[in-house]
Amino acid sequence: MTSSAIREILKITQRPEVISFAGGLPAPELFPLAEIREATEKVYADHGPAALQYSTTEGHLPLRTWIADRGGLAPDQVQITSGSQQGLDLLGRVLIDPGDVMLVESPTYLGALQAFAPYRPRFVEVITDDDGVVPEALEDQLRTTPAKLIYLVPTFQNPTGRTLSVERRRQLLEITKRHGVTILEDGPYNELRFRGERVPTLFELALADGTPVDDLNVIMLGTFSKVLAPGLRDAWVQGPRPVIDKLVMAKQAADLHSPTLNQLIVTELLDDVLPRQIKIISAEYGKRAAVMINSIAENFPPGVACTDPDGGMFCWVQLPTDAGIDTEPMLAAAVDRNVAYVPGRPFFASGIGHNTMRLSYVTSTEQEIRAGIEALGAVIEDQLVGRAQLR
Amino acid sequence: MTSSAIREILKITQRPEVISFAGGLPAPELFPLAEIREATEKVYADHGPAALQYSTTEGHLPLRTWIADRGGLAPDQVQITSGSQQGLDLLGRVLIDPGDVMLVESPTYLGALQAFAPYRPRFVEVITDDDGVVPEALEDQLRTTPAKLIYLVPTFQNPTGRTLSVERRRQLLEITKRHGVTILEDGPYNELRFRGERVPTLFELALADGTPVDDLNVIMLGTFSKVLAPGLRDAWVQGPRPVIDKLVMAKQAADLHSPTLNQLIVTELLDDVLPRQIKIISAEYGKRAAVMINSIAENFPPGVACTDPDGGMFCWVQLPTDAGIDTEPMLAAAVDRNVAYVPGRPFFASGIGHNTMRLSYVTSTEQEIRAGIEALGAVIEDQLVGRAQLR
Numbered sequence: 001m002t003s004s005a006i007r008e009i010l011k012i013t014q015r016p017e018v019i020s021f022a023g024g025l026p027a028p029e030l031f032p033l034a035e036i037r038e039a040t041e042k043v044y045a046d047h048g049p050a051a052l053q054y055s056t057t058e059g060h061l062p063l064r065t066w067i068a069d070r071g072g073l074a075p076d077q078v079q080i081t082s083g084s085q086q087g088l089d090l091l092g093r094v095l096i097d098p099g100d101v102m103l104v105e106s107p108t109y110l111g112a113l114q115a116f117a118p119y120r121p122r123f124v125e126v127i128t129d130d131d132g133v134v135p136e137a138l139e140d141q142l143r144t145t146p147a148k149l150i151y152l153v154p155t156f157q158n159p160t161g162r163t164l165s166v167e168r169r170r171q172l173l174e175i176t177k178r179h180g181v182t183i184l185e186d187g188p189y190n191e192l193r194f195r196g197e198r199v200p201t202l203f204e205l206a207l208a209d210g211t212p213v214d215d216l217n218v219i220m221l222g223t224f225s226k227v228l229a230p231g232l233r234d235a236w237v238q239g240p241r242p243v244i245d246k247l248v249m250a251k252q253a254a255d256l257h258s259p260t261l262n263q264l265i266v267t268e269l270l271d272d273v274l275p276r277q278i279k280i281i282s283a284e285y286g287k288r289a290a291v292m293i294n295s296i297a298e299n300f301p302p303g304v305a306c307t308d309p310d311g312g313m314f315c316w317v318q319l320p321t322d323a324g325i326d327t328e329p330m331l332a333a334a335v336d337r338n339v340a341y342v343p344g345r346p347f348f349a350s351g352i353g354h355n356t357m358r359l360s361y362v363t364s365t366e367q368e369i370r371a372g373i374e375a376l377g378a379v380i381e382d383q384l385v386g387r388a389q390l391r
Numbered sequence: 392m393t394s395s396a397i398r399e400i401l402k403i404t405q406r407p408e409v410i411s412f413a414g415g416l417p418a419p420e421l422f423p424l425a426e427i428r429e430a431t432e433k434v435y436a437d438h439g440p441a442a443l444q445y446s447t448t449e450g451h452l453p454l455r456t457w458i459a460d461r462g463g464l465a466p467d468q469v470q471i472t473s474g475s476q477q478g479l480d481l482l483g484r485v486l487i488d489p490g491d492v493m494l495v496e497s498p499t500y501l502g503a504l505q506a507f508a509p510y511r512p513r514f515v516e517v518i519t520d521d522d523g524v525v526p527e528a529l530e531d532q533l534r535t536t537p538a539k540l541i542y543l544v545p546t547f548q549n550p551t552g553r554t555l556s557v558e559r560r561r562q563l564l565e566i567t568k569r570h571g572v573t574i575l576e577d578g579p580y581n582e583l584r585f586r587g588e589r590v591p592t593l594f595e596l597a598l599a600d601g602t603p604v605d606d607l608n609v610i611m612l613g614t615f616s617k618v619l620a621p622g623l624r625d626a627w628v629q630g631p632r633p634v635i636d637k638l639v640m641a642k643q644a645a646d647l648h649s650p651t652l653n654q655l656i657v658t659e660l661l662d663d664v665l666p667r668q669i670k671i672i673s674a675e676y677g678k679r680a681a682v683m684i685n686s687i688a689e690n691f692p693p694g695v696a697c698t699d700p701d702g703g704m705f706c707w708v709q710l711p712t713d714a715g716i717d718t719e720p721m722l723a724a725a726v727d728r729n730v731a732y733v734p735g736r737p738f739f740a741s742g743i744g745h746n747t748m749r750l751s752y753v754t755s756t757e758q759e760i761r762a763g764i765e766a767l768g769a770v771i772e773d774q775l776v777g778r779a780q781l782r
Contacts, residue, residue: 048424049419118644231443231444233646259473259622261623
């Protein structure tokens with residue numbers, strides 16, 4: 001099944017009767033619409049035509065300064081991008097030479113694979129478990145396969161919802177430093193924790209021992225898409241100046257600069273609206289996650305495993321490997337029952353994962369989640385019975 | 392002199408006492424600020440959170456439909472981009488393989504050279520005169536140097552302000568078709584005519600003989616940056632479906648989609664504000680161009696040539712080739728006299744053009760233009776006298 005075939009099926013899920021767990025869309029009813037309207041009016045009133053004029057490639061200085069201050073950086077260690085997707089693309093452009101080994105989690109964020117692929121790295125999957133990348137396995141792999149880069153979503157990962165433990169973060173930093181591997185830490189969901197204690201980012205941990213930012217082997221991507229609104233396309237990359245300098249040149253060639261208006265709007269929202277939104281969104285996503293996890297426990301057949309995330313937007317379902325079910329053709333059966341998901345295979349660089357799927361719990365109501373998971377449970381049950389009868 | 396050295400000098404031109412003809416910035420006092428504010432409010436009121444949600448990679452359908460209708464196309468022959476710069480980048484991505492010959496005007500738009508360079512084409516300059524590319528020269532060149540692409544700004548060119556004549560447009564279409572060359576027609580200034588009759592685009596001429604859009608050898612880039620406001624970053628590429636389909640994939644990897652809000656705002660402005668703005672901007676730019684051209688005639692030493700554009704934002708100055716003046720080091724002398732320009736060399740793929748410079752007449756008042764040109768005339772005079780004494 002091709003990715004365009006999946007896209008065609010997923011188009012059907014836009015029918016109102018289909019309960020879709022497929023999208024990665026933040027809940028629109030939680031967007032701070034009134035506050036963004038007000039901020040927009042203020043931007044026009046305060047900045048006048050400058051809000052609509054060309055601006056610098058690096059990005060709006062007050063916005064970069066806020067990001068920098070929060071992370072113990074200087075503003076010229078921050079590059080504003082049009083969504084984190086552009087950050088991934090530009091990092092691929094300046095860091096990857098064809099054939100470079102790039103380590104990725106198994107599974108990893110499929111949009112990152114798409115962003116990096118044009119620069120033709122050799123993707124190598126790193127073994128993971130419920131706590132994320134397994135450090136011992138990484139160490140073993142690096143001994144035989146020297147790598148230039150490792151791409152990680154360590155917190156509330158897309159697609160699994162898993163979080164790399166603090167202990168493992170320290171180990172990963174130590175191992176990658178020793179082997180000369182640069183970490184690309186993608187953190188779009190970092191703030192969306194609804195359970196447990198905050199875990200420091202790899203970037204924060206790397207800075208904590210006093211290493212200057214310019215000497216770090218960690219580059220971090222952050223975004224306002226999941227905590228304010230994705231349609232503004234405001235995100236950033238933070239890291240050592242030599243990397244940021246190259247990103248500035250790449251960004252200038254790619255699209256000159258991100259829209260002026262959008263950066264000014266986000267800047268207005270940083271101090272008051274953003275922290276409030278983070279609380280509102282996290283709490284609501286936590287409720288929806290609990291409903292989904294509980295419904296899965298009640299409705300899915302025995303032998304089906306699901307992650308139990310502490311934050312973020314996704315959980316990850318694994319059907320019994322010996323049952324022979326492929327979630328790609330199963331999607332058509334699910335859509336027939338008015339429920340949708342994303343098949344897991346495209347999240348694996350190696351093309352495995354036919355028995356997996358990603359579910360988002362954030363764009364459906366609690367009632368829809370219950371109904372959708374019940375329907376999906378029945379679809380899986382049918383497949384298991386069907387497969388068993390074939391034997 | 393490196394491009395970063397030039398950038399450093401141009402930073403000085405942000406001092407208020409410096410009259411800068413260097414920028415390519417549309418006049419901000421002509422932006423339809425009130426109308427854009429009103430349109431923004433309407434977008435929030437009509438679309439609610441959808442104005443801030445993820446949207447499709449192809450771009451907002453009503454916007455693509457409007458562009459398509461105007462050009463006799465279908466909406467799926469239009470891809471929305473974040474500025475024309477992104478259109479150039481994405482076209483480079485999907486059309487250029489390393490070593491492909493890409494023909495460019497001599498001089499050409501330097502941002503296009505920057506956009507295409509990462510894809511490593513072999514740039515070959517085409518001979519031009521006051522009417523643009525010389526067809527006979529192009530024919531000769533193609534006989535010995537088969538090319539894949541030709542990049543053209545045929546109307547009110549950046550940097551020269553020149554317009555390719557209708558007769559030559561027809562000849563170019565015929566020649567490129569015969570030699571299997573695809574034309575990338577960049578038209579950011581097309582609507583900004585202040586003198587003479589409208590000239591059809593290459594794209595329009597190619598369609599006129601009944602060729603289906605999907606069979607054209609012309610791809611066109613258009614933008615709202617110069618006719619509404621550049622800070623919104625709304626532009627497009629139109630052309631055959633096979634190319635647009637590839638652009639959609641490339642855009643998805645590069646930044647998922649252009650900001651939803653910005654596309655909705657521009658869509659609101661298409662029917663009333665846009666045609667009014669085109670009239671207002673063209674008329675005002677025409678006045679400023681006339682003041683600059685007249686001041687140059689009065690103040691520049693004999694032997695200095697300048698183009699006399701019928702529209703757009705730029706004119707192009709050539710100092711006597713035998714005078715040995717280099718406009719790059721001369722820029723420091725100009726900035727000392729509080730006037731600035733862009734040295735011409737970066738606009739040549741071959742690195743010639745030391746005796747040339749680009750002047751923009753759109754971001755200065757008539758009074759500033761007179762004072763700035765007088766100062767620049769004195770700088771050139773000084774250089775000529777200095778050079779003559781050295782002999």
